Amino acid sequence: MAAGYGELLRTRYTVRLLAGTLIGRLPNATASLAIVLFVRAEGGSYALAGALSAVYGVGNAIGQPLLGRAVDHLGQPRVMLPSAVLSALGMALFAVVGTDLPPVAYAAVLVAGFFTPPLEGGLRALWPDVLKRDDRIHAAYALDAVAQEVMYAVGPLLVTLLVAAWSEAAALLVLNVIGVAGAFCVVSSPPSRQWRSAPREAHWLGALRSPGLLVLISAFFFVGIAMGAIAVASVAYADQHGGGMVSSYLLSALSAGALVGGVVYGARQWAGAPEPRLRLLVAALALGYVPLALVPGVPAMTALAFLSGICLAPALACAFVVVDRHAPSGTVTEAFSWLVTMFVVGASVGTGAAGPVIEAGDVAAGFAVPGAAGAVALLVLVGARRFLAPVSRRGSRPVAGDLPTENDRNGAVEPGFSGSRQA
Structure with a gap:
């Protein structure tokens, strides 16, 4: 088992793409908790926190397939990096404005959710070209699913540590800066830059x-x-x-x-x-x-x-x-x-x-x-x-x-x- 996964991880670009995707997805994996903690720190109610989290989720649900379609048309770098930056800017605006201006807060989290880059779909589209052998692709999908469990376990802990070290607003900002870095790590790689969708x-x-x-x-x-x-x-x-x-x-x-x-x-x-x-x-x-x-x-x-x-x-x-x-x-x-x-x-x-x-x-x-x-x-x-x-x-x-x-x-x-x- 270890030998099989070792061979997979030794394949060129595999670790970079997997790690970059996981890091790039941290803002999305931690958004609900980070938003709730920030709203409560600002003196907002749980109802407001839940509503803002729901708006983020709705934006994310609408944006993912639309951005995925754009990736298939335009390629990964042209879509994923700009969307990661826009998502981070939306969350930064939310962290600066807080809950004093509810319409702006809702708009900011909607932008942050909608422009979350479709890194998951992008990574799975890359595996065939990167790994080439079908047995490795099969193992990569399984490793991808396992990595998600690790991310969702580590993500909330990271939020807690950032809040303890700085503040709830800082946690929002830091996580989204990390997310942009992860997206850049992926889209700057040769497999991502060279990938093109099949004719459609x-x-x-x-x-x-x-x-x-x-x-x-x-x-x-x-x-x-x-x-x-x-x-x-x-x-x-x-x-x-x-x-x-x-x-x-x-x-x-x-x-x-x-x-x-x-x-x-x-x-x-x-x-x-x-x-x-x-x-x-x-x-x-x-x-x-x-x-x-x-x-x-x-x-x-x-x-x-x-x-x-x-x-x-x-x-x-x-x-x-x-x-x-x-x-x-x-x-x-x-x-x-x-x-x-x-x-x-x-x-x-x-x-x-x-x-x-x-x-x-x-x-x-x-x-x-x-x-x-x-x-x-x-x-x-x-x-x-x-x-x-x-x-x-x-x-x-x-x-x-x-x-x-x-x-x-x-x-x-x-x-x-x-x-x-x-x-």
Whole structure:
């Protein structure tokens, strides 16, 4: 396992691109917490803090696929670096103005959210040209999913440290300066500068004209609901079991499970098409959420949270591969951005839905929401499986370990075709 990942990380530009993307995404990963802390420090209410965070999230959800489409048209440097600077300037304006002028504050966080650069989709579009070998691409998607868990675990800690060392406003400014530096690290690299999208058919729906992609992002909307609901239910559980760090234990355990599952998943070669495998992974993910509704004591609940996270990163990594196969030619960055957007929107819906469920029932009912959402995600994939049938090539390249299809054996598909090409 270590040798496989070592070979991947020794490939030229891999570490730079992965690290730059993670650093560039820190402002987005920490925005909700940083905004809430800043508003409270300014004397604003939790309602105002929540509203501003929601506006940031809405801007982000709208901006990601639109910027992803722009990247596919214009290339990465022309879109990602200017958008990173505009996003940082929006958050800087918010930090300077504060909450004294609410219309300006809302406009500033909307700009910051909307212009968040689509670094996730951009990185996944680069992997085929950088890694070239399909087994490495497969491992890179898994490592990408694992790295997200690390970022979301480290990000809140970094915010806390910056607030303790300076102030809430300084935390906003520093994080966004770091984000611009990360984006510059990515777009100044030769792979990013040389990358060009494959030829594309002009269509107003862009990536969304793919039925398979629509099925996939619909399913992961419900996976996002499960994740959002778990976050709220964990806080309610902590209130009943001593408060303090209990909710952090549960969420950290879930992330640790995802990290372990992702590392193991990415280290092995998988035979067969990824579409059926994705259904199995989502089924296992949904099944893992069900025991959380038992709400046992803290040690057992922490163990259940760990187990519930094991299939999360593998499911995401497999979904990345499926997106790469089903995205129409020339839309791969936009397609990845849609997956991210729907997952984040789902998490927001799950966060909003879990609270009323807990208030109407109890904590167990709150933890039943993830199981139900996971089941719906599986139903979407199973019920619409004819639209997400295995394909050998579409907008991208073959998947590591895939068995050749009949078309491949007959030579109907051009070997080595890639959805992105280097200039």
